[in-house]
Amino acid sequence: MKKAMLMAVAILFSATGVFAAHNGKMLPDTTKNQKAKPVKVQYTCTMHPEVLSDKPGKCPKCGMTLVKKEPAKKKADSMKMKM
Ligand SMILES: [Zn+2]
Known part of the structure; x- marks a missing residue:
């Protein structure tokens, strides 16, 4: 199949x-x-940033629901401010 x-x-x-x-x-x-949609989404705990999962779930440390972690894109902005 x-x-x-x-x-x-x-x-x-x-x-x-x-x-x-x-x-x-x-x-x-x-x-x-x-x-x-090749974007890789990761889930993290708001209280424990070191907790990372590639699917939604609960934090193994505190049991909170994991939230989506957006990839940061601040580099482009800092490049713009060069001049
Ligand atoms: Zn946690």
């Missing part, structure tokens, strides 16, 4: 690629973003 799924994904992917190359040069990649 997994193989068929892979095939379907591969076909879908190449079809989208051809379509985009043919037709989507001037359009933003909104369709791409809706399909693929």
Whole structure:
């Protein structure tokens, strides 16, 4: 069953690629973003930042519900302020 799924994904992917190359040069990649989500989300405890999990759950130390940890992107801002 997994193989068929892979095939379907591969076909879908190449079809989208051809379509985009043919037709989507001037359009933003909104369709791409809706399909693929390669963003890695981690969950952490607000009280224990050292606790990290790649799926939602509870903190093993205090039992609090883990919250999503967003990747920080402050580097781009500091680059801008150079001048
Ligand atoms: Zn905790």
